[in-house]
Amino acid sequence: MDVIAPELMRRFDIPGPRYTSYPTADRFKVEPDAASLVDALRVRASGPALPMAIYIHIPFCDSVCYYCACNKVITKDHSKATDYLTYLEKEIDLVSRQLAGPQGERSTVSQLHLGGGSPTFLTDDELAGLVTRLRNRFQIQENAECSIEIDPRTVDSQRLAHLRQLGFNRVSFGVQDFDTQVQVAVHRVQPFEMVKSLMEQARALKFDSINMDLIYGLPHQTPISFARTLDQISELRPDRIALYAYAHLPARFKPQRRIDVLMLPGANLKLQMLDLAIARLLEEGYEYIGMDHFALPNDELAVVKREGRLQRNFQGYHTNAGSDLLGFGVSAISQVGRAYSQNVKTLIEYYAALDDSHLPVDRGLTLSDDDDLRREVIMSLMCQGAASIPALEKKYGIVFSEYFDEALIRLSEFESFGLVSCDKEEIKVSKAGWFFVRAIAMAFDKYLWQHADHQRFSKVL
Ligand code: SF4
Incomplete structure (x- = not known):
C-alpha cells in the first residue's frame, strides 16, 4: 500500500523552500554590512546569558561528488587548510570579542556543528587546534551536542577515536547509496563494508547519535536497487536518517553536468523510491520527524518531537531550544536575535575581509x-x-x-x-x-x- 496517496503526491509535490529560516536565505539583501551583525551581537552581550549554537564551515574536499550542491573547494593540496584555519580563528576572535561580558566572560555554547565541504579534510592536529580555539573563546557546556559530518573515505578507527576524545558526541556519515553502479556514476565510491566497520567503531566509542544521509533520484537508481540499500541501512541501524531528493540543476551546480541525464530515474520512479523508503523506515521502527528526517524512538530528535520541542535552523531539525546561531567560515549563516547574516562565499573575499579586520559578512536581513x-x-x-x-x-x-x-x-x-x-x-x-x-x-x-x-x-x- 502507498504511504502517500498518489493523488496527494501529484497535487501537492510542488517546488518550495526548505524553511531552515524565514525569510529564506535567498531573500537576504546585499546592502547590510557587518554592522547589523555587530549590533545584534552587542545587544545579545548586554542581555541574559542564554546558550548559543555554533556552526563551522570547512569547505575543502579531496574529490568532487557529481551530485554536490554545497559550497566547497575541491583540492588535493592540504596546505590550503592551514591558511583557512588561520582566518577562521581570526573570525572566531572578532565575534567572541563582541560577545564577551564586562569581565571578559565567555559566551556559553550548547551546540557545536562542523560541516562542509568535508570537516574531516582537516588533520587530527588541525581539528584539535580548532576545538581548542573554540574552547578558549567560548564556554562549551559539558553536555553540549557536538557533531561533525564525516566523509567515510577520510576516517579510520583512530581518527574516530580522536574525534570522540575532542568531545564530539554525534557523527553524521554521508552514505547516499550503497549500490556500486550508482556510486561510480556520482564519483563517490565507498563500499558498504567500509561504512559498516566505521559504524561499529562509532558504536563502540559510544557516540550518542549516528546519522546517515541517503539520496534518492541519483543516476542508475531503481526501486529495486534502492531497496537493497535500504536493507543494508536496516542492518546498520543508524539512530537518525536524512533522506534527501536529488534535484538535478546543472545550470546552478557545475559538478552535476558530469551526471548522465539519461541515467536519472524519472519523476514516477523517484516517488516510488520515496514511498518505498518511508514505508521501510517506518516498518523498521523509525519515527518520521518531518521533511526528510527519521529517527529511532529513543534518539533525542524523536524525543523532542514527541514533546513538542523540535527546532529548525540552517542545519535542519535540531533539539536546541530557541538559541541564537553563530556561523563561521565561508558562506556560513548566523542568526542572532532578529538579525540574519551570511558570510561571503569565496576564500579570496573571506581572507580579504579578515585581513582588514572586518567581519566577512556578504548579505543579511533584519526581521x-x-x-x-x-x-x-x-x-x-x-x-x-x-x-x-x-x-x-x-x-x-x-x-x-x-x-x-x-x-x-x-x-x-x-x-x-x-x-x-x-x-x-x-x-x-x-x-x-x-x-x-x-x-x-x-x-x-x-x-x-x-x-x-x-x-x-x-x-x-
Ligand atoms: S558531497 Fe560533500 S564530500 Fe562530496 S563534494 Fe560535496 S561537499 Fe564534498
Whole structure:
C-alpha cells in the first residue's frame, strides 16, 4: 500500500523552500554590512546569558561528488587548510570579542556543528587546534551536542577515536547509496563494508547519535536497487536518517553536468523510491520527524518531537531550544536575535575581509515585525505541526483571521484533502499532512506570494 496517496503526491509535490529560516536565505539583501551583525551581537552581550549554537564551515574536499550542491573547494593540496584555519580563528576572535561580558566572560555554547565541504579534510592536529580555539573563546557546556559530518573515505578507527576524545558526541556519515553502479556514476565510491566497520567503531566509542544521509533520484537508481540499500541501512541501524531528493540543476551546480541525464530515474520512479523508503523506515521502527528526517524512538530528535520541542535552523531539525546561531567560515549563516547574516562565499573575499579586520559578512536581513510573526507561524508548523491562534493573537496583537485571511484561503485546499485543520484555536497538520508540511507552511510566506517565484525551489518531496 502507498504511504502517500498518489493523488496527494501529484497535487501537492510542488517546488518550495526548505524553511531552515524565514525569510529564506535567498531573500537576504546585499546592502547590510557587518554592522547589523555587530549590533545584534552587542545587544545579545548586554542581555541574559542564554546558550548559543555554533556552526563551522570547512569547505575543502579531496574529490568532487557529481551530485554536490554545497559550497566547497575541491583540492588535493592540504596546505590550503592551514591558511583557512588561520582566518577562521581570526573570525572566531572578532565575534567572541563582541560577545564577551564586562569581565571578559565567555559566551556559553550548547551546540557545536562542523560541516562542509568535508570537516574531516582537516588533520587530527588541525581539528584539535580548532576545538581548542573554540574552547578558549567560548564556554562549551559539558553536555553540549557536538557533531561533525564525516566523509567515510577520510576516517579510520583512530581518527574516530580522536574525534570522540575532542568531545564530539554525534557523527553524521554521508552514505547516499550503497549500490556500486550508482556510486561510480556520482564519483563517490565507498563500499558498504567500509561504512559498516566505521559504524561499529562509532558504536563502540559510544557516540550518542549516528546519522546517515541517503539520496534518492541519483543516476542508475531503481526501486529495486534502492531497496537493497535500504536493507543494508536496516542492518546498520543508524539512530537518525536524512533522506534527501536529488534535484538535478546543472545550470546552478557545475559538478552535476558530469551526471548522465539519461541515467536519472524519472519523476514516477523517484516517488516510488520515496514511498518505498518511508514505508521501510517506518516498518523498521523509525519515527518520521518531518521533511526528510527519521529517527529511532529513543534518539533525542524523536524525543523532542514527541514533546513538542523540535527546532529548525540552517542545519535542519535540531533539539536546541530557541538559541541564537553563530556561523563561521565561508558562506556560513548566523542568526542572532532578529538579525540574519551570511558570510561571503569565496576564500579570496573571506581572507580579504579578515585581513582588514572586518567581519566577512556578504548579505543579511533584519526581521520586520511581520517577518517575526510569520517566522513564528512557519517554524511552529514545520516543527510542531501546529500553531496556536490565541497565543499568536496575544503575543502579536493581531486578529489572526484578518491578518492571515489570504493564507487561510490558501490552506483551504490542504484542508479539503485532510492534510491540515483550522479552527479558532489552532492550525494543525494531520499525519498525512506532515509529508507536505513545506507546502503547507508556504501559505504564510509573504515573499513567495509577492514575487510568485517558488518554481525555482526543489520540490517538497
Ligand atoms: S558531497 Fe560533500 S564530500 Fe562530496 S563534494 Fe560535496 S561537499 Fe564534498
